[in-house]
Amino acid sequence: MLEVRNLFKAYEDKSLLNDISFTVAEGETICLLGASGSGKSTLLLIIAGLESSDSGLVLFNGLELTNTPPHLRDFGLVFQDYALFPHLNVNENVAFGLRMRRIRQVEIDERVATSLELVSLAEFGNRKVNDLSGGEQQRVALARALAIRPRLLMIDEPLGALDRTLREDLLNELRMILHQAKIPTIYVTHDQEEAFTIADRVLILHNGEIVRAGTPVDVWANPQSAFVARFLGLGNLLDGEVIAENRFQTQQGLFTVECDHKHSNGDKVHLLVRPLATDAQRELNALNGIVADMIFQQDRFKITLENGFYIYLKEAQEIGQKISVQVKVECLA
Amino acid sequence: MKQTISHGDVQSLKRVKGLFALVSPWLGRILLWLLPLTFLAIFFFLPLSRVFALTLNASAFTAENFKIAYSALRFTFYQAALSTFLTLLLGLPSAYLFARYDFGGRSILRALTAIPFMLPTVVVAASFNALFGQRGLINNLIHPSSFILHPFIAILLAHVFYNTTIVIRIVGSALSSLDPKLEQAAHSLGANSFRGWWYVVLPPLRPALLASTLLVFLFDFTSFGVILLLGGSQYTTLEVEIYIQAIKQLKLPLAALLAIIQLVCTLIFSILYTRFVARAAQQLAPRSVHPRKSKTIFEKTIITAFIFLLSSFFLLPLASLPIRSIFRLEADRGQRGEVQYGFTTDYYTELFVNRRGSVFYVPPIQATLNSLSYAGVTVVLSLLFGYPAAFALARPSRLEKILDPLIMLPLGSSAVMLGLGFIISYGKWLTSPLLVPFAHTLVALPFVIRTLQPAIASIPQRLRQAASSLGASPFEVWKNIDFPILRRATLAASTFAFTISLGEFGATLLISRPEYPTIPVAIERFLLQPGGLNYGQATAMASILMLLAVFSILVIEKFRLPNSGEF
Numbered sequence: 045m046l047e048v049r050n051l052f053k054a055y056e057d058k059s060l061l062n063d064i065s066f067t068v069a070e071g072e073t074i075c076l077l078g079a080s081g082s083g084k085s086t087l088l089l090i091i092a093g094l095e096s097s098d099s100g101l102v103l104f105n106g107l108e109l110t111n112t113p114p115h116l117r118d119f120g121l122v123f124q125d126y127a128l129f130p131h132l133n134v135n136e137n138v139a140f141g142l143r144m145r146r147i148r149q150v151e152i153d154e155r156v157a158t159s160l161e162l163v164s165l166a167e168f169g170n171r172k173v174n175d176l177s178g179g180e181q182q183r184v185a186l187a188r189a190l191a192i193r194p195r196l197l198m199i200d201e202p203l204g205a206l207d208r209t210l211r212e213d214l215l216n217e218l219r220m221i222l223h224q225a226k227i228p229t230i231y232v233t234h235d236q237e238e239a240f241t242i243a244d245r246v247l248i249l250h251n252g253e254i255v256r257a258g259t260p261v262d263v264w265a266n267p268q269s270a271f272v273a274r275f276l277g278l279g280n281l282l283d284g285e286v287i288a289e290n291r292f293q294t295q296q297g298l299f300t301v302e303c304d305h306k307h308s309n310g311d312k313v314h315l316l317v318r319p320l321a322t323d324a325q326r327e328l329n330a331l332n333g334i335v336a337d338m339i340f341q342q343d344r345f346k347i348t349l350e351n352g353f354y355i356y357l358k359e360a361q362e363i364g365q366k367i368s369v370q371v372k373v374e375c376l377a
Numbered sequence: 378m379k380q381t382i383s384h385g386d387v388q389s390l391k392r393v394k395g396l397f398a399l400v401s402p403w404l405g406r407i408l409l410w411l412l413p414l415t416f417l418a419i420f421f422f423l424p425l426s427r428v429f430a431l432t433l434n435a436s437a438f439t440a441e442n443f444k445i446a447y448s449a450l451r452f453t454f455y456q457a458a459l460s461t462f463l464t465l466l467l468g469l470p471s472a473y474l475f476a477r478y479d480f481g482g483r484s485i486l487r488a489l490t491a492i493p494f495m496l497p498t499v500v501v502a503a504s505f506n507a508l509f510g511q512r513g514l515i516n517n518l519i520h521p522s523s524f525i526l527h528p529f530i531a532i533l534l535a536h537v538f539y540n541t542t543i544v545i546r547i548v549g550s551a552l553s554s555l556d557p558k559l560e561q562a563a564h565s566l567g568a569n570s571f572r573g574w575w576y577v578v579l580p581p582l583r584p585a586l587l588a589s590t591l592l593v594f595l596f597d598f599t600s601f602g603v604i605l606l607l608g609g610s611q612y613t614t615l616e617v618e619i620y621i622q623a624i625k626q627l628k629l630p631l632a633a634l635l636a637i638i639q640l641v642c643t644l645i646f647s648i649l650y651t652r653f654v655a656r657a658a659q660q661l662a663p664r665s666v667h668p669r670k671s672k673t674i675f676e677k678t679i680i681t682a683f684i685f686l687l688s689s690f691f692l693l694p695l696a697s698l699p700i701r702s703i704f705r706l707e708a709d710r711g712q713r714g715e716v717q718y719g720f721t722t723d724y725y726t727e728l729f730v731n732r733r734g735s736v737f738y739v740p741p742i743q744a745t746l747n748s749l750s751y752a753g754v755t756v757v758l759s760l761l762f763g764y765p766a767a768f769a770l771a772r773p774s775r776l777e778k779i780l781d782p783l784i785m786l787p788l789g790s791s792a793v794m795l796g797l798g799f800i801i802s803y804g805k806w807l808t809s810p811l812l813v814p815f816a817h818t819l820v821a822l823p824f825v826i827r828t829l830q831p832a833i834a835s836i837p838q839r840l841r842q843a844a845s846s847l848g849a850s851p852f853e854v855w856k857n858i859d860f861p862i863l864r865r866a867t868l869a870a871s872t873f874a875f876t877i878s879l880g881e882f883g884a885t886l887l888i889s890r891p892e893y894p895t896i897p898v899a900i901e902r903f904l905l906q907p908g909g910l911n912y913g914q915a916t917a918m919a920s921i922l923m924l925l926a927v928f929s930i931l932v933i934e935k936f937r938l939p940n941s942g943e944f
Contacts, residue, residue, distance in 0.1 A: 092846050113850075115846070115848045115851075117846075125839060127840050127842065129840060131862055144844075144848035
């Protein structure tokens with residue numbers, strides 16, 4: 045369906061997007077995950093046709109869109125600050141795109157009602173948008189974008205301004221709506237929890253480049269780079285040096301890790317120490333240290349060691365105690 | 378998945394409407410500027426250059442011409458300096474009063490002092506005439522006194538009446554942002570009252586003082602209607618001299634020479650003013666002082682007396698005009714014997730009668746209709762030229778930084794000079810009544826742009842992008858997003874244009890045909906003709922114009938964005 049091919053964009057000599065390529069398949073939700081300033085929103089505006097790229101192509105069903113103005117692209121866009129029209133009420137906001145398409149009034153009414161129902165705002169049609177709460181405004185923005193039955197839906201940080209419980213509720217609601225609508229969707233966020241909840245596939249953006257792409261399970265299991273592991277908070281990172289095949293010297297001692305890529309002696313690598321204790325029999329590596337701090341987290345304890353590493357354990361430990369835990373260690377790039 | 382527009386549709390539409398996407402941002406900007414700049418080129422810069430060219434004509438540089446120019450220039454400076462001094466004399470205590478004291482009717486009195494600034498010059502001139510003139514209220518009602526104000530003093534007072542609000546606004550806002558604790562600190566450090574003022578209060582006020590002084594001086598320097606109508610033939614400033622030389626003496630080269638001298642002077646003052654405004658704006662501290670009630674009896678007496686003086690000075694001329702328009706105080710022309718003095722509605726009913734029936738005589742109601750239709754056309758034209766310019770200026774690029782001062786230039790040049798430029802450049806079309814609204818548009822355009830621009834800038838770009846992504850074409854975006862949100866600002870801008878056109882006097886007097894007079898031109902004619910009926914009709918028309926202007930001021934204040942459109 046949507047294909048983005050080798051997009052470049054610079055702003056005032058600063059590279060904003062650097063050779064971005066990806067596809068979105070029919071009914072698929074992909075998530076652009078990245079810190080603020082990583083170029084996510086710019087990418088959406090370029091796909092929508094509201095900004096131009098310096099080079100590269102945006103294609104839909106194989107047809108190139110460069111010369112198609114934004115209002116003819118049929119792409120729904122939900123803005124971060126919603127961008128609801130303040131002089132129109134909820135109904136009129138949702139009807140806007142349909143009016144632009146010169147659809148008969150009867151059908152407009154019908155589709156506005158359906159869209160509002162989908163976001164559970166059926167009774168809100170005559171309200172002023174400025175009287176709505178943040179969560180309600182967010183849902184009106186979504187209804188407005190869905191009402192035109194877009195060929196592609198793009199959502200920019202929709203939950204950023206909302207408080208935590210509202211976010212979780214809306215996130216689940218959004219997931220169901222996207223599944224129901226079966227519209228290919230690009231969802232932009234800086235929140236990994238959001239991304240992993242909603243996405244079929246995650247693209248992690250860093251300094252205008254896609255540094256990792258894959259399903260949530262794949263990305264989680266196999267971050268591939270130190271940046272992704274750190275960004276997702278997957279565990280403790282260690283600098284290591286190769287001293288023999290699958291043997292690494294670190295500040296924490298020697299580790300034995302099976303590595304996918306070939307290394308020669310003396311190479312520097314990053315090691316990821318997952319913070320979960322594993323079965324001692326199968327794992328070759330142990331994390332040693334003195335307990336510095338312990339935080340109770342419902343079903344487990346987060347233990348911080350004096351050397352800065354952390355690990356999750358089922359049992360409480362005493363502060364000042366020396367412990368040794370078998371851990372899973374992975375080799376990154 | 379359902380689709381409302383299939384891709385084939387998009388492809389075919391692409392060829393037609395894809396043009397919008399192909400238009401580069403630069404080309405878009407140039408398209409926006411095309412209309413306003415063409416208008417300015419034809420109706421401002423070309424006439425201006427023709428005036429210049431005429432000055433270079435050898436016949437302009439004669440000893441006699443320079444003598445006339447010198448005496449006009451000297452008197453212009455003299456009256457402007459004196460008027461400015463008097464304005465400061467009234468304005469500074471008033472500014473202090475409004476900034477520091479709280480009293481009943483404070484905001485009403487403040488609004489009252491601001492009204493004259495927006496009134497057409499003929500209305501102010503007629504008001505002073507109705508109060509102090511030979512046929513005015515004082516001279517006719519208080520009989521033994523036989524009091525007639527000297528014309529020169531009437532000019533000065535009218536200038537003070539006009540411009541005091543500038544001092545109150547600029548100096549007052551600087552004063553109220555000045556922490557009174559500074560003065561107290563100075564006293565605690567051993568400064569007496571005078572030294573406290575001199576060293577602590579005055580220095581931060583200096584830019585505001587200079588800015589308001591220059592602005593008042595600039596307005597007094599280019600004053601036309603007040604001097605022509607109140608001063609009679611003996612007092613000629615540069616403005617009046619340009620008019621006399623161009624219309625009465627038909628010496629266009631001399632008029633052009635005077636106009637250039639005038640332009641150079643106003644340009645210098647404008648540049649100085651802009652510099653001081655920039656500095657005055659920097660100095661404003663965010664904290665403001667709350668005005669307080671007067672405490673001691675001495676303080677109370679002084680303040681009450683000053684409030685009385687201030688309110689009478691502003692109220693009396695404004696009130697005397699409508700009062701004079703409904704009282705017969707002198708006999709009509711040709712009326713002998715039985716004259717009913719006192720209350721009358723004749724002056725208003727006479728407006729609808731064509732008493733003389735001559736070819737060149739136009740009944741007042743016709744002048745009113747002319748004025749209204751000119752004003753209507755001015756509104757349309759100034760929105761037509763103002764909207765694209767305001768759109769471009771709301772999101773300024775490098776281009777706009779150059780064009781912004783250029784488009785504000787007509788503000789700095791006098792109305793009489795604009796009229797002179799029209800006469801020189803388009804003399805053969807002067808028989809057409811269409812030229813007048815173009816001149817009015819020129820005067821109104823800076824105000825219209827400055828009203829629309831902040832409103833346009835206040836619309837988030839996101840809203841336009843959202844509309845565009847929902848399928849609105851660029852025109853539909855403007856129609857459905859910009860226009861509805863800008864309705865209030867558009868109304869304010871239209872009212873500005875309408876009011877300016879209704880009251881415009883200088884340019885209109887030069888270029889309007891005798892058979893198409895406007896209300897101000899008709900008022901001038903009536904004022905200068907003998908007989909009680911003519912005078913009464915002048916006051917009646919001026920009263921109507923005043924009512925329209927005050928109504929417009931209220932509309933503008935209601936619909937303008939707060940904190941916008943300071944000039």
